Amino acid sequence: FTKNHKSVPVADKGWKEGEPVPYAALVSTFEKIEQTTKRLEILELLTQFLLVVAKRDTATDAKDSVLLKVVYLCINRLCPDYMGIELGIGETLLIKAIAESTGRATTKIKEDLRKEGDLGKVAMMSRNNQPTMFKPKPLTVPSVFKDLSDIAKATGNNSQTRKVGIIKKLLAACQGNEAKFIVRSLEGKLRIGLADKTLVVALAHAIVLKGIGGKNLPHDVLATKLEQGAEIVKSVYSELPNYDLVVPALLKNGVDNLREVCKLTPGVPLKPMLAKPTKAIGEVLDRFEGKLFTCEYKYDGERAQVHMLEDGTIAVFSRNSENMSAKYPDLVEQIPKCVKEGVKSFVIDAEAVAFDLETKKLLPFQDLSRRKRKDVRTEDITVRVHLFAFDLLYLNGESLLTKELKERREILTTNFKPVESEFDFAKSSDGSTSEEIQAFLEESVKDGCEGLMVKMLTTADSTYEPSRRSMNWLKLKKDYLAGIGDSLDLVVVGAYHGKGKRTAVYGAFLLACYDPDSENFQTICKIGTGFSEEVLSEFYGILQPLETEAGARGDIEVGGAKPDVWFEPKVVWEVLTADLSLSPVYTAAHGLVDQRGISLRFPRFLKIRDDKSADEATTAEQVAEFYQRQVTAGGKKGGGGDDD
Ligand code: ATP
Numbered sequence: 001f002t003k004n005h006k007s008v009p010v011a012d013k014g015w016k017e018g019e020p021v022p023y024a025a026l027v028s029t030f031e032k033i034e035q036t037t038k039r040l041e042i043l044e045l046l047t048q049f050l051l052v053v054a055k056r057d058t059a060t061d062a063k064d065s066v067l068l069k070v071v072y073l074c075i076n077r078l079c080p081d082y083m084g085i086e087l088g089i090g091e092t093l094l095i096k097a098i099a100e101s102t103g104r105a106t107t108k109i110k111e112d113l114r115k116e117g118d119l120g121k122v123a124m125m126s127r128n129n130q131p132t133m134f135k136p137k138p139l140t141v142p143s144v145f146k147d148l149s150d151i152a153k154a155t156g157n158n159s160q161t162r163k164v165g166i167i168k169k170l171l172a173a174c175q176g177n178e179a180k181f182i183v184r185s186l187e188g189k190l191r192i193g194l195a196d197k198t199l200v201v202a203l204a205h206a207i208v209l210k211g212i213g214g215k216n217l218p219h220d221v222l223a224t225k226l227e228q229g230a231e232i233v234k235s236v237y238s239e240l241p242n243y244d245l246v247v248p249a250l251l252k253n254g255v256d257n258l259r260e261v262c263k264l265t266p267g268v269p270l271k272p273m274l275a276k277p278t279k280a281i282g283e284v285l286d287r288f289e290g291k292l293f294t295c296e297y298k299y300d301g302e303r304a305q306v307h308m309l310e311d312g313t314i315a316v317f318s319r320n321s322e323n324m325s326a327k328y329p330d331l332v333e334q335i336p337k338c339v340k341e342g343v344k345s346f347v348i349d350a351e352a353v354a355f356d357l358e359t360k361k362l363l364p365f366q367d368l369s370r371r372k373r374k375d376v377r378t379e380d381i382t383v384r385v386h387l388f389a390f391d392l393l394y395l396n397g398e399s400l401l402t403k404e405l406k407e408r409r410e411i412l413t414t415n416f417k418p419v420e421s422e423f424d425f426a427k428s429s430d431g432s433t434s435e436e437i438q439a440f441l442e443e444s445v446k447d448g449c450e451g452l453m454v455k456m457l458t459t460a461d462s463t464y465e466p467s468r469r470s471m472n473w474l475k476l477k478k479d480y481l482a483g484i485g486d487s488l489d490l491v492v493v494g495a496y497h498g499k500g501k502r503t504a505v506y507g508a509f510l511l512a513c514y515d516p517d518s519e520n521f522q523t524i525c526k527i528g529t530g531f532s533e534e535v536l537s538e539f540y541g542i543l544q545p546l547e548t549e550a551g552a553r554g555d556i557e558v559g560g561a562k563p564d565v566w567f568e569p570k571v572v573w574e575v576l577t578a579d580l581s582l583s584p585v586y587t588a589a590h591g592l593v594d595q596r597g598i599s600l601r602f603p604r605f606l607k608i609r610d611d612k613s614a615d616e617a618t619t620a621e622q623v624a625e626f627y628q629r630q631v632t633a634g635g636k637k638g639g640g641g642d643d644d
Pocket residue numbers: 274275296297298299300301302303304319351390426453475489
C-alpha cells in the first residue's frame with residue numbers, strides 16, 4: 001500500500017476538478033469494499049478515496065467540507081451520535097417509497113426481498129429495470145447528504161409523507177448501483193463490512209499522505225508516519241468523538257498538532273472506558289497482585305457522564321453518548337449542589353441509580369428503566385435518581401485522562417461534596433487480600449449493588465482509557481460468578497411459533513451476538529424456557545412489528561438455525577448462561593477459536609437492555625474470550641466441550 005499510494009484510484013474517473021464529489025465515486029468505493037473481507041484491503045481502498053477527496057477539499061468551514069460528508073456517509077451517520085439525528089427508516093416505509101418510485105407493486109417488492117434478503121439490492125434491481133426517458137442529473141455527495149439529513153430531521157405532521165417524497169426523488173435520480181446504497185443508508189446500515197475504527201485509520205492515513213504530497217519517502221519512514229498518524233487520530237477521536245471538529249482540524253493542520261487543537265471538551269461526550277469480566281476473585285488477584293488497586297461498588301443503574309460547561313450548562317450523556325438531559329431534569333437540577341466553589345467546568349463519570357427516598361435504599365436498574373425517556377417534568381418524577389461518581393475526567397479547562405486514578409479520585413473528592421440522597425462518591429475499599437475482597441463483595445450486594453469494579457489505582461496502567469474495554473478495570477458480579485463471570489447482551493434476530501396454548505405468540509427466540517468487523521450478527525442460541533404467558537405476550541407486542549420480509553437479512557450469519565420468523569435486529573436482551581460450547585449449528589465467533597461457532601448452554605433471560613442498541617451487543621470477540629477463559633479454567637470439564 002505504501003508503495004502505490006500515489007496511484008490514482010478508479011473512483012477518480014469522470015470526476016472533474018472543481019466539481020462536487022459524485023455520489024457514484026463514493027458508491028464505487030463502497031462496492032469494492034463490499035467485495036473483500038480483508039481489512040487491509042478495505043483500509044487501502046478507503047484511504048485512496050479519502051485522499052482524493054481531501055486533496056480537493058478547500059473548505060474552511062465544517063459545513064462546507066466534502067471530506068466531512070464523505071466520512072459521515074461511510075459510517076452511515078449525519079452528525080455526532082450525541083446530537084441524536086439518526087437514519088433507520090422502517091422497512092414498510094421504504095418498501096412503499098420504492099414501489100411508488102419505480103411503479104412496482106409492493107407485493108412484488110416483498111417477494112423479491114424474501115429472495116434477496118437485502119432491500120438495497122431489491123431497490124437497485126427495481127430501479128434498473130425501470131425504463132427511463134432521460135438520464136437523471138447525477139447525484140453528488142453534498143446533495144445526497146442533504147437529502148438524508150432532511151429525511152432524518154423530518155418530524156411532526158406529515159413527516160412520513162415528506163420522507164417518502166424525498167426518498168422517491170432520490171431513487172429517481174439513482175443510476176447504476178447507487179440505489180442499493182441509498183436504501184441501505186436509509187435503513188441505517190451499509191453492510192459493506194466497514195468498521196468505524198477502519199475509517200478512523202483511513203482518515204489518518206489519507207491526511208498523512210496528503211501532507212507528504214508527491215515526495216518519495218523511504219518505505220520505513222512512510223510506514224512509521226502512517227502508524228503514528230493513525231495513533232494520534234485514534235486517540236484524539238476517542239477523547240473528542242466529533243468529526244465536525246476533527247475533520248476540519250485535520251484538513252487545516254494535518255495530524256501533527258491535532259492533539260493541541262482537538263481535546264476533551266465539556267459538551268462533547270467521550271466514549272466511556274469499559275471493564276473486562278472475571279469469574280473469580282483469584283482471577284482478580286492474578287491480575288492485580290503486587291500492584292495498588294481499588295475495589296468500588298458496582299452500582300446497578302445507568303451510566304451517566306455528567307458535563308458542566310463554562311457557562312454553567314449541565315448535560316448528562318448515556319453509555320452510548322445519547323444526550324439524556326431531558327430524561328433526567330432532576331439530575332440536572334441536583335448537580336450544582338454537589339460542586340464546591342472554584343469549579344467552573346467538569347466531566348464526571350458516574351452511575352445514576354434509582355433511589356427510594358423513604359427507605360434510603362438503592363433500587364434495581366429495572367426501576368430506573370421504568371422512567372420515561374423523553375420530556376420528563378421534574379414534578380412528575382416518582383423514581384428518584386442518586387448519582388454515584390467514580391471518576392473525574394476533566395476539571396476547569398484541564399483534561400485529567402492521563403493522570404493516575406488515585407490522583408483523579410483525590411481531585412474529585414476535593415472539588416465535589418456529597419449531598420444526601422442525591423450525590424455521593426462510589427463507595428470504595430483499597431483492601432487487597434482475597435478475604436477483604438470477598439467481604440466487600442458481600443457488602444456491595446447487601447447494599448443493592450451488582451458486585452464490584454476492581455481498578456488499577458496507580459502507575460500508567462491506571463489512566464482513563466476512553467472507549468477501551470480494559471484489563472485495568474475488572475468487573476466482579478456476584479450473581480454471575482457461578483457461570484461464566486458475566487451476562488451477555490444479545491440481539492433477538494428470530495423466533496419460533498409457540499405450540500399448544502402459545503400459538504398466538506412466539507414460543508422461543510433466536511439470539512445473536514455482533515461482529516463489528518463484518519457488521520454482521522452471528523447466531524448463538526435458541527432460548528425458550530422459563531417465560532410466563534404474560535411475558536411472551538409482552539415480547540410478541542415488542543417484536544412482531546420488527547418481523548421482516550427479508551427472511552434472514554444479509555447481515556445475519558444464520559448457520560443451521562431455522563426460526564419461523566426473522567426480525568430486524570434491534571432488540572437487545574441480557575442473558576445468562578451456565579457455559580459455552582462449540583456448535584455446528586450456530587455461527588457466533590466462528591473462525592476465532594474454531595471453524596465452528598460457539599453457543600450458549602441453558603441460556604436464561606434476565607432483562608431487556610433498552611439502553612443498548614444492537615451494535616452494542618456482546619461481540620464475537622467477547623464470546624470467544626468467554627469460551628477461552630472457560631477452557632483454561634476448567635479444561636474440558638464442565639464446559640468448553642463440543643455441542644455436536
Ligand atoms: P459492558 O461491560 O459491555 O459495558 P454493561 O453495559 O452490561 O456491559 P456492566 O457489565 O454492567 O455494563 O459493567 C460496566 C458498567 O458498570 C459501567 O458501564 C457502569 O455503568 C457501571 N458501573 C457501576 N458502578 C461502577 C463503578 N464504580 N465504576 C465503573 N463502572 C460502574
